[in-house]
Amino acid sequence: MDLPATDLPANFCAACAVRNRAICADLDSDELKVLNAIGRRRRLDPGEQLLWEGDEAVLVANVVEGVLKLSNQLADGREQILGLVYPSDFLGRPFGETTPYGVEALTDAMVCVFRRSDFDRFAREHPRLEHKLLERTLAELDRTRRWMLLLGRxxxxxxxxxxxxxxxxxxxxxxxxxxxxxxxxxxxxxxxxxxxxxxxxxxxxxxxxxxxxxxxxxxxxxxxxxxxxxxxxxxxxxxx
Structure with a gap:
């Protein structure tokens, strides 16, 4: 799958507004150049879908601007909102085969998208990024537990x-x-x-x-x- 081209500067990572809070925060300039080369920026309109639940996990993304929702479809067709994601949050399933949730923009949004295969390879070669992914995964688990309490109790x-x-x-x-x-x-x-x-x-x-x-x-x-x-x-x- 080809990522959509944009008219961004050659090194958009260096000017990223959320870089110090995103998963790439601990990367050095050389590592950022490599990451920049495999990523693209994509703008989303409110209501536009980025990822579809159950589809092949082709993309992962980092939120740069806007708010998006994570959701699952229940057996009766109803939507269950799992949570919201904000600037600097990470989306998708690295090292996974399928996407576990749908992702839809609630506002105008910008995301930095990567082919999952390219991102997985980069993460394996850069342990600091793998460590950051683990931290984010555990933080997301905590947020999910709080969200379950919020909706259910x-x-x-x-x-x-x-x-x-x-x-x-x-x-x-x-x-x-x-x-x-x-x-x-x-x-x-x-x-x-x-x-x-x-x-x-x-x-x-x-x-x-x-x-x-x-x-x-x-x-x-x-x-x-x-x-x-x-x-x-x-x-x-x-x-x-």
Missing amino acids: MSAEQKLASFLLEMSERLAPAGCHDSTESPDQFTLPLSRQQIADVLGLTIETVSRQMTRMKSDGLIELPSRRQIVIRDRAKLAELAE
């Missing part, structure tokens, strides 16, 4: 509080203390309907819970997508 207000706290942390710009935004002020990349779908709630429940959190002084809602966390400690207490 928490109340609606706990789900939304947990979701807002995670979004604030994952969307915080690098060096946010020097930025006009902070972890307590961010713009949601999802609509309220998308949030409801992700959390297994109705849009009415999401809106009602947000209004209640605003009335209780936990958050402010300058617009439908802007969130300002006013009392992080109480929001965290609510999530627990």
Whole structure:
């Protein structure tokens, strides 16, 4: 399978906004050049599919911009959302034969894609990358366990509080203390309907819970997508 060509600079790894947080963070300049040579950037529109559950594992990818969802199709045709991925997260199954989940862009997104065979070979030849993959795998296992708890055991207000706290942390710009935004002020990349779908709630429940959190002084809602966390400690207490 040929990767789509782009009009990117010759060494896009060097200018990557998430390189210091991505799996390639520990690679030196020579290793980055090799990785750059086997990768391509790809833009995704909201709703565009990157990977399909059960297909041959042809591609792996690293998220550069945007938010994507991981999902499985249940036997009755319903979708089970497994989680969300953010900039610097890794997607796909290295050293695997099939893709374990579907991946769809929820927002405008950019990913760095690699043929799995090329990436597997590179990882075998560079132990630091293999070590980083192991770290990411264990972190993903922890996130999956938290997600199962979120969907299966928490109340609606706990789900939304947990979701807002995670979004604030994952969307915080690098060096946010020097930025006009902070972890307590961010713009949601999802609509309220998308949030409801992700959390297994109705849009009415999401809106009602947000209004209640605003009335209780936990958050402010300058617009439908802007969130300002006013009392992080109480929001965290609510999530627990």
